[in-house]
Amino acid sequence: MTTILSLSGVNKHFGALTVADNVAFDLPEGQALGIIGPNGAGKSTLFNLIGGALSPSSGAIFFEGRDVTRKSAAERCRMGIARSFQIPHPFTGMSVYENLLVAAAFGAPGSGGGREVCAEILERTGLMGEANRPAGSLTLLERKRLELARALASGPKLLLLDEIAGGLTEAECHDLVETVCGIRDAGVSIIWIEHVVHALTAVVERLIVIDFGRIVADGKPAAVMADPLVQEIYMGIAVDDETA
Numbered sequence: 001m002t003t004i005l006s007l008s009g010v011n012k013h014f015g016a017l018t019v020a021d022n023v024a025f026d027l028p029e030g031q032a033l034g035i036i037g038p039n040g041a042g043k044s045t046l047f048n049l050i051g052g053a054l055s056p057s058s059g060a061i062f063f064e065g066r067d068v069t070r071k072s073a074a075e076r077c078r079m080g081i082a083r084s085f086q087i088p089h090p091f092t093g094m095s096v097y098e099n100l101l102v103a104a105a106f107g108a109p110g111s112g113g114g115r116e117v118c119a120e121i122l123e124r125t126g127l128m129g130e131a132n133r134p135a136g137s138l139t140l141l142e143r144k145r146l147e148l149a150r151a152l153a154s155g156p157k158l159l160l161l162d163e164i165a166g167g168l169t170e171a172e173c174h175d176l177v178e179t180v181c182g183i184r185d186a187g188v189s190i191i192w193i194e195h196v197v198h199a200l201t202a203v204v205e206r207l208i209v210i211d212f213g214r215i216v217a218d219g220k221p222a223a224v225m226a227d228p229l230v231q232e233i234y235m236g237i238a239v240d241d242e243t244a
C-alpha cells in the first residue's frame with residue numbers, strides 16, 4: 001500500500017518544553033487515523049508540524065514521498081494537505097459559498113475548486129441551505145461544518161481534522177460522523193484529533209495515543225482503548241484501581 005504521509009524522528013521543543021518527542025509513523029493512502037491524548041499532550045502541535053504552521057526542531061516529514069519538512073503551510077495546502085481548526089475562523093463578512101471559493105483558490109490546483117465542486121461540497125456538508133448567509137451568522141454546528149467544507153474545497157488528499165465534534169449535541173455529532181465517513185469513503189486520507197472518542201472510533205480504523213509529545217500506543221481502536229496504559233493516561237483509570 002502507498003504511504004501518503006511519513007514522519008521520521010520528529011521533535012519539537014518550545015524552550016525547555018518538548019511537545020513532540022521522536023514522533024514517527026507512516027499513514028497509508030486512504031487510511032482514517034484518530035489521535036487522542038490528554039490536554040496539552042501535543043496533538044495540535046503535531047498538526048501544526050504536519051500542516052506546516054510550525055517547523056520541527058529536528059526530524060523529517062514526507063508527503064507522497066517528497067520531503068516537505070521546510071515547506072510552508074501554503075505550499076503544503078497546494079500539494080493536498082488541508083486542515084480544519086479547533087476554533088473555526090471563517091471570513092465572517094463573506095457568505096458561506098464565498099468562503100469556499102476563497103479556500104478553493106488557495107488549494108490544490110485542479111482538484112478542488114470550481115463553482116460546481118464548491119456546490120457539491122455544500123451539499124455533502126449539509127450547508128446548501130446556508131450558502132448565501134454571512135458566515136458570521138452561523139451556529140456552532142454550522143461553523144464546524146463550514147470549517148470542514150473549507151478544508152474540502154482546497155481539494156485535499158490528506159485532511160487534518162482538529163476537534164470538530166466538541167460542543168455538539170449527540171444528534172449533531174452523529175450527522176458529522178456520517179459526513180466524515182462519506183469523505184473517508186471517497187478516498188481522502190484523514191487524521192482526526194478528537195476528545196469525543198465514540199465519534200472518532202465510528203470513523204477511524206487506527207488510533208494513536210500521544211502523551212507528553214510521545215506516541216504511547218498505535219493500533220486498532222478497540223485494542224488501543226483496552227490497553228491498561230492508555231486507560232490510565234487518557235481516561236485517568238489507574239491500572240491498580242481495576243484490579244483492586
Ligand SMILES: Nc1ncnc2c1ncn2[C@@H]1O[C@H](COP(=O)(O)OP(=O)(O)OP(=O)(O)O)[C@@H](O)[C@H]1O
Pocket residue numbers: 014017019037038039040041042043044045046
Ligand atoms: N507556540 C507555543 N509556544 C510555547 N508553548 C506552546 C506553544 N504551542 C503550544 N505550546 C505548549 O505545548 C503543549 C502542547 O500543546 P498542544 O496545543 O499541542 O496540546 P494538545 O494536545 O493539542 O492539547 P488540547 O487537547 O488541550 O488541545 C502545551 O503545554 C502548550 O501550552
